[in-house]
Amino acid sequence: MELDWLVIGVFVVVYLGMALGRWPGLAIDRTGVAIIGAIVLVVSGAVHGQAAFRFIDFPTIAVLFTLMVIAAQFAASGFFEWIGTGIAHGRVSQKVLLFHVVLTGGVLAALLTNDVVVWAMTPVLVQGLLRRGLNPRPYVIALACAANAGSAATVIGNPQNLLIGEYGGLGFWPFLLACGIPAAISLMVVYGVILKAPFGIGSAAAQTPAEDDAGRSAILKREPLAKALAATVALVIVFSVAEDRATWALAIAGALLLSRRLATRQMLSMVDWHLLLLFAGLFVVTGALGARPALIPGVVLAPLSGGPYGTEALAAVALAGSNTIGNVPLVVFLLSVTGDWTDMALYSLALFSTLSGNFLIVGSVANIIAVERARALGVTIGFVDYAKIGVPVTVLSLLAAYAWIRLVYPPFAAMIGT
Template identity: 45%
Template sequence: MDTFVIVVFVLTYLGMAFGSVPGLKIDRTGIALVAVVALLLSGKVGVRAMGSSIDVPTLLLLFALMIVSAQFQLAGVYDSVATRVAGGSGSPRRLLALVIVAAGGLSAVLANDVVCFAMTPIVAEGIRRRGLDPRPYLLGLVGAANAGSAATLIGNPQNILIGQVGGLDFWDFLAACALPALASLVVVHVVIAWIWRAELDRTPAPPPPPATGHQLHRWQAIKGACALLGLALLFAAPLPREVGAMVIAGLLLASRKMSSREMIGSVDWHLLLLFACLFVVTGAFADTDLARQWVESLAENGLFPETLGAMLPLSLVASNSIGNVPAVMLILAVWHTPDPGALTGLALLSTLAGNFLLVGSMANIIVAERAASVGAKLSFGDFARAGIPLTLVTMAIAVAWLWLGGWMTW
């Protein structure tokens, strides 16, 4: 009987939607891990089957990219950029533009979750010292981080997964998604500047003296930049992407200045564990008769997200109910024959859909939690106020681009 597996699967994805369990201090990663334990204990999933259902190459690539990001973090790049942006001269709208350009640019080449984690408290405190409301700037930060990360296959976890599963070419993906991602950054600025115009009409106080605690280690930053260049070259070589990334990560760990313990400690192990556990849970569900019947029904009725008419609502609803990473993992678990164009559309649209509501992406949650830790409150309504219109506009642009470029049909 598949009933137990189906119940565990449903409860797991309800946990992904709500993010916690009432009365328990357990988060999404903990929920997914408990689900795997339940499957193991019941005998519905064996240890060997569990190992075979985990996409190790994807986890290796994600780990290696986190090491590259840790190089930038420990070199003080994120802190330095955030400090310079928050202390920039000019009008509030110019400050907002600086935040958007910095977050979007960094997120295109580094994981957007890490960019948000590092930049949020510094931007919040820096903007507040200028006598300004930090909320529109934080919304600009996360909106740009999501939009900018849509440009590349290494910008966010779901793109990394899609690229690995589909074997997508790094440069072809960039050609397909760079322009709509860039246009989305402009939309983020325009929408936030309009909706938060009252807060952005204030005159900022003079920039405070540079913070002494945020030192940029130039040589280590240069090493990080060289690592990114090396990644780009290796991605163009006939070498598995995860192998090339691990080579770069290994070279960075062999450092005379940076402690390997500190660099490995900067890896988001919670996210890696969440990925591994969701691979097991979705893999177990995909092997059930219900999943097979569901796939057959979707195929018979033409409901697979192979067209924009199906992909658009699916990306928007799934990303803002269970989150874009779990949504993508679930879709890929039952969609066995996607073409490269459809996978490109899934990556672009699921990422942009993450700006719709607070629960749409992990980056949103990270910004809200990190902002709260320094006294800057971002409510669900704050996110929705700007997120809903900017998401609808950016997704409309992306849909038009995918259709006109021939990547997907309507």
């Protein structure tokens, strides 16, 4: 009984840290909070060492690691800089420029994860826009929102989708079929809302910088790029036909690390080890609670994975949870402590938890990355500035996703036999 109370206490304290971003008075971020929580459970005996390893979903971590290695390969090829400078320096109107940012951010995030795309493209985009004399704020917010919206389309678009896909064994193409349309609608919503934002988006073309501007050209290394593209295609194939995804994904990562030009240290330095450790810690903390079903208020959680009000409840929980504890901790928690999920419920969870991330700056790691990377270059995006765009984008996107899930997708899926 004492250990049961310890499990509950650790869970509450850890998820409070997820909501606050740290423990007050300590220089510990979310990753540190999750790891320390897991350590307390193991040291106290509430979770035995072998059980802790069983709680960790190593296939999910393996695939996420592979995605990071592929993204590192793209970064090493100069791909993100090439795309970013191409957008920022194009001789087009501001409306067309905004369209390019939204479309590019959304499509790339669907294949390379939202956090990676935002981290790589934000500085290049901001620098190019400043050279053109344009206000970068709406474009940075557009990139973050579009990356979140676009990532909702695929099972490899973001960490929570990957976790959901591994939990339910969801294939790449069925996932895209279920989530691609609402993700595309969300991208259109992002574009439309930002056009009306009070940030000065206009139709007049701005002068591009001089040809000798240091940021004008970006070197694209073709051989590393070819390997990155091949690895991306291979991963899509793995998620389309393979049963043991983790093993094949690690094989792809290993093939990329076999390089004559890119040092292993360089590639691995671009892997987000903090995120992987965050996953591991949360798996242990939520696994300990899930192993004690008597401690879980099942009457409250059961409707989330099914039932007549499951979609509405899930949308509400996703919006609240994604903007407090974060969408990744929320998904880890829900999948660990609730019962069997139908494929439809999993698709709904993926859509709602991802699209809810656009609500506030704190709703998604991609938002935080975009704002911090822009601030480092002297462009400040305030909490209210972001909310003026993020709130309407999220509300309209969630309404579209809800209508799709409840009204359109079920007969559509039945018609095509999925």
